[in-house]
Amino acid sequence: MVQFYVKCSKPFETIPEWKVIEIQGELNLREDKEAKKDENKPNEGFGGKKFGDIHFDESGTPILVLGHHTMTGKITKVSPPYGVLGSERNEKGDYYVEAIIREKIIFKTRPKPIITHVPTRLK
Amino acid sequence: MDEQEQEHFFRRAEYAKVDREKLCLPSASVSFSPFVEQNKYRLIELNEQLESALKNGEDVVIRGDPQDGVVVCTDTKTFDIKICTTSNELLVSSDLIIPRTKEGPTAATADLVLRVHDYMEPKEILPKLDKLQKLLPTFALSNDSEPKGISTAELLDRVQSSKFQLQEELNRLGAIDRDGWKVVTDMERVSYSICTAIDSESWSLAAIDESGMVQIINEFEQVWPEWAIQHTLKALSKSEKDGTYEICQKKLSIQVALFILKRNAEETNQSIVLEEFTEVWKTMLPSEVEPDVKDLFGFAYVSADKSRGKTVEVIHYLNPLNLPGDPLMLFNFLFSLKKQWTDAELQALTKRVTPPGKQASAIISKYCRQSKSATGVKLFTSKTPNNNNA
Numbered sequence: 001m002v003q004f005y006v007k008c009s010k011p012f013e014t015i016p017e018w019k020v021i022e023i024q025g026e027l028n029l030r031e032d033k034e035a036k037k038d039e040n041k042p043n044e045g046f047g048g049k050k051f052g053d054i055h056f057d058e059s060g061t062p063i064l065v066l067g068h069h070t071m072t073g074k075i076t077k078v079s080p081p082y083g084v085l086g087s088e089r090n091e092k093g094d095y096y097v098e099a100i101i102r103e104k105i106i107f108k109t110r111p112k113p114i115i116t117h118v119p120t121r122l123k
Numbered sequence: 124m125d126e127q128e129q130e131h132f133f134r135r136a137e138y139a140k141v142d143r144e145k146l147c148l149p150s151a152s153v154s155f156s157p158f159v160e161q162n163k164y165r166l167i168e169l170n171e172q173l174e175s176a177l178k179n180g181e182d183v184v185i186r187g188d189p190q191d192g193v194v195v196c197t198d199t200k201t202f203d204i205k206i207c208t209t210s211n212e213l214l215v216s217s218d219l220i221i222p223r224t225k226e227g228p229t230a231a232t233a234d235l236v237l238r239v240h241d242y243m244e245p246k247e248i249l250p251k252l253d254k255l256q257k258l259l260p261t262f263a264l265s266n267d268s269e270p271k272g273i274s275t276a277e278l279l280d281r282v283q284s285s286k287f288q289l290q291e292e293l294n295r296l297g298a299i300d301r302d303g304w305k306v307v308t309d310m311e312r313v314s315y316s317i318c319t320a321i322d323s324e325s326w327s328l329a330a331i332d333e334s335g336m337v338q339i340i341n342e343f344e345q346v347w348p349e350w351a352i353q354h355t356l357k358a359l360s361k362s363e364k365d366g367t368y369e370i371c372q373k374k375l376s377i378q379v380a381l382f383i384l385k386r387n388a389e390e391t392n393q394s395i396v397l398e399e400f401t402e403v404w405k406t407m408l409p410s411e412v413e414p415d416v417k418d419l420f421g422f423a424y425v426s427a428d429k430s431r432g433k434t435v436e437v438i439h440y441l442n443p444l445n446l447p448g449d450p451l452m453l454f455n456f457l458f459s460l461k462k463q464w465t466d467a468e469l470q471a472l473t474k475r476v477t478p479p480g481k482q483a484s485a486i487i488s489k490y491c492r493q494s495k496s497a498t499g500v501k502l503f504t505s506k507t508p509n510n511n512n513a
Contacts, residue, residue, distance in 0.1 A: 003280055006183040006195065019221065021153070021214040021235070045160040051214070051235055055136060056147040056222050065139045075221060081174065082166045082242060084215065095185070097177060098164065103221060106211075114139050 004089065009096040018084060020104035021054075021064075023071075054105070062105045069111035078104050124152065129230050148227035151219055156234040166213065166242035172200055173245060187251075187283045194283040195245055200479075201285050202245035213239050247479045250284030252292050253448040258282070259298060261306040264313065264351055272303020296444070299354045311385060313347050313355040314378030315407070316340050321370075322409045328375070331356065333366040376414040377422065379407050384423055384440035394437040397425055420471035426461045450476045454490040458505040464491070466501045 008015055029046065052066035062073040082101040089095055124132065132152055133143055169177070176183050176197035184196050193204040215237035220227075258281060260270040275289075282289060298306045307313075320339040321331065337352050359375050360368035383403055387395050397416070404414050416425065421443065428437040439460070447453045453476055457464060469491070473483045491503035 004185040006177075006185065008177055012178045012180075016217070019216050019219045021216060021219070022211050023214070024211050026212055026240075027238070046155040046235075046238060047160050048157045049155050051153040051155055053132060053135060053150060053152050054219070054233075055141050055150040057142075058145045058147060058225070060147055060221075060223070062221075063139070063141055065135060065141070070139045070141075080168050080170045083169045083173075083177075084237075085165045085167050085243075087163055087165050099217065100169070101166070101215070104213075105221070116138050 005094040006085070007094050007096055009086075009098050015097065016099045017103075018099040018101050020078065020082070020101050022104050022106040022108075023064075024108050062107075064107050065114075066111065068114050070114060071107045071109050071111050073105050073107035073109070075103060075105055078102055124230050124232055128152075132230050147222040147225055148229055149220060149222055149231040150229070151231050151233040153216065153219065153233045153235060155238070156217075156236045159235055159238055162237070162239075164215065164237045166215070166237075166239060167204075168242060168244045170202075170245055172197055172247070173202070182286075184279075186279065188281060191251070191283060193243075194248075194251065196250075196283070196285040199285050199287040201248055201250040201283065201288060203248045205244045205246060206241050207244045208241045210240070213237075213242070215239070249476070249478055250282070250288040250292070251448070252282065252284055252289075255282050255284075255289070255292060256296075256444055259296070259304060259306050261308050263309045264307055264347065265309055269301070270305060272301060272305040274303050275300075278304065294358075297358055299350075301350065307351065307354070309385075310351075310355055310358065311378045311381040313351050314359060314375065315382040316346060317352070317355060317359065318375060318379050318408065328370040328372060328409065328411060331360075331368045331370055333368065372412045373418055376404070376408055376412050377418055380404055380414070380419050381422060381440070383407070384438065388440045394426075394428065394439045396428075397436040397438045400438050417467055420468045421474075424460065424464075424468055446472070446475070448476060450486055450490060454505065455507070458507075463502045463504055466503070469503055 027046070029049070052064055055063045055065070057063060060075065062075060064071045064073060078101050083097045084099040084101065086096045086098055132150070136143060136150070167173075173183060173195070181198045182196075185193060186196055187194050195202045195204055214235045216233045217236045218231075219233040220231060255278065258273055258278060260272060262268070262270050275286075278289060279286065284292070293304060296306055297310050298304045317331075317336060317340070320326075320336055321328065324335075324339060326335075333353060333356060336356065337349050340346050340352060341349075356368045356370075357363065359370050359378065361371045362369045380400075383400065384395070387393070401414070401416065408414060416438070419438075421441075423438055423441055425436055425438050427434050441460075447456055450473070453472070457469075457472065466487075469487050470483050473486050477483045477486050487503060490506060492506050494502050494504065496502050
C-alpha cells in the first residue's frame with residue numbers, strides 16, 4: 001500500500017472560492033425521446049444543459065428562475081467549509097484540493113409557478 | 124453573454140416578476156458544464172484541524188491497506204472518513220458570483236461542474252495501531268539474535284496513524300530505531316541492571332552518567348550491549364543532557380516491577396501474593412524511590428485468591444502487547460481474567476481505547492455495570508451475563 005498525499009493546487013490563500021447551490025429533492029431530466037431512439041448516441045445526462053437563472057434582489061436575497069417556476073433562497077455560510085477534491089490523482093499520485101466552498105445558496109421553499117397569462121373572467 | 128442573450132435573459136426575469144431595477148448585479152445564467160456527469164470532483168468537509176494543516180503546508184495523507192477503511196492523517200491527528208448522504212442536491216459552481224452591490228456587469232454566465240448528494244466527513248479517531256504490533260519485529264536481548272527492523276516510511280505505509288501518534292506508540296512500546304524499528308522484549312532486565320548499579324554506587328537519580336553506567340554494568344564481562352543501556356536510560360529518564368540522565372522514579376519502579384512479575388511468570392507460572400511482591404519490590408529499588416502499586420495498572424492487575432487457605436490479594440502480569448484495541452473485545456478479555464475490576468485499574472487499561480474528546484469513564488460505564496463494595500470502593504462487573512457466569 002502506498003500513501004496518497006492531499007495537497008493544495010495553489011498556495012492556500014490563493015485557492016479559488018467556489019459556491020454551492022443547494023436545492024431540495026432531485027433534478028430530473030425530461031425524457032429525451034430522440035436520444036433514446038439512437039442507441040449509439042452517448043447519454044450526456046445533464047452535461048451542457050441549461051439549469052436556470054439566479055438573480056439577487058436589493059437585499060441580497062437570491063431568486064432562482066427554473067423553467068416555469070421561481071424560488072427564493074438564502075445565502076448561508078458553509079461551516080466547516082468544503083474542500084473540492086479532484087477525484088483523480090495527478091501524475092505524482094497526489095490528490096489536489098482545487099477549491100474551497102465557504103458559502104452556499106440554499107433554496108428550500110416550494111417552487112412557485114410563473115403565471116404569465118391570466119384569463120379574464122367570463123361575463 | 125452577447126446583447127441578444129442578455130435581452131432574452133432579462134425578459135425571462137420580467138416574466139418571473141423580477142424587478143430589474145432593484146437587483147444586485149451581476150445576475151447569473153447558470154448551466155451544467157459539459158463534463159458535469161464525469162464526477163471530476165469530490166467534496167470533503169474541512170474541519171479546523173484539516174484546514175489549518177493545509178494552510179500551514181503540513182502533510183495531509185490518506186493511509187492504509189486496501190482492505191482498510193479510508194483514513195486521513197495530518198502530522199498529529201487521525202481522521203476516519205465517512206460518506207454523508209443528503210437528500211438535497213448539491214450543485215457546485217466554479218464561477219458563480221454572489222453580488223453585494225448594484226454596480227456590476229449586468230449578467231454573467233456560471234457553470235455547474237459537479238452535481239452530488241454526498242460529501243466526505245472526517246471524524247477524529249484514535250489511530251489504528253493494532254497492526255503495528257504485528258509489523259514490529261521483537262527480540263529478547265538475552266536469547267535472540269537481533270532481527271532487521273522496519274523503517275518509519277514502511278510503517279506509515281501500513282499503519283493508519285499520524286506521524287506523531289505513531290512515534291508516541293513506538294515510545295510506549297519501548298521500540299528502538301537501529302537499522303529500522305524493533306522492540307526489545309526484555310528491556311526490564313536492562314532496567315534492573317541499571318537499578319542495581321545505581322543502588323550499589325549510591326548514585327543520585329537526578330544525574331546518571333551514561334559512560335559511568337556502562338562501565339559499572341559491563342565491568343567484568345559484557346552483560347548488555349552499550350546501545351541497549353543507552354536506549355534503556357533514555358526510556359527511563361525525564362531529560363537528558365550531554366550523556367547525563369535524570370531518571371524518572373515512576374518509570375524505574377515500573378520497570379523493576381515488570382522484572383519481578385515477568386521473571387515470576389516465567390519461572391513459576393503463578394501469581395505472587397501482593398504483600399510479598401511489594402516487599403521484594405521495595406528492597407530492589409533505590410531507597411529514595413517510593414513504589415506505588417497503582418502505577419502498575421495497565422501492566423498488572425490485583426485479584427483475590429482463595430486457594431491458599433485464606434483470601435489473599437495476588438498480583439498478575441498483564442502483557443500490554445496482548446491487549447485488544449477494540450473496547451468490546453478488551454472488556455470481554457478483562458472479564459475473562461476476573462469478574463470485578465476497580466475504577467483505577469480500568470482507567471489505566473481503557474485509556475488506549477478511549478476515542479478523542481471522550482472520557483475513559485464514559486467508555487467504562489458503556490461496557491460495565493457499576494456497584495459499590497462494603498467498604499465503599501467502586502467496583503465494575505460485565506454487562507454481558509456470560510462473562511459473569513464464566
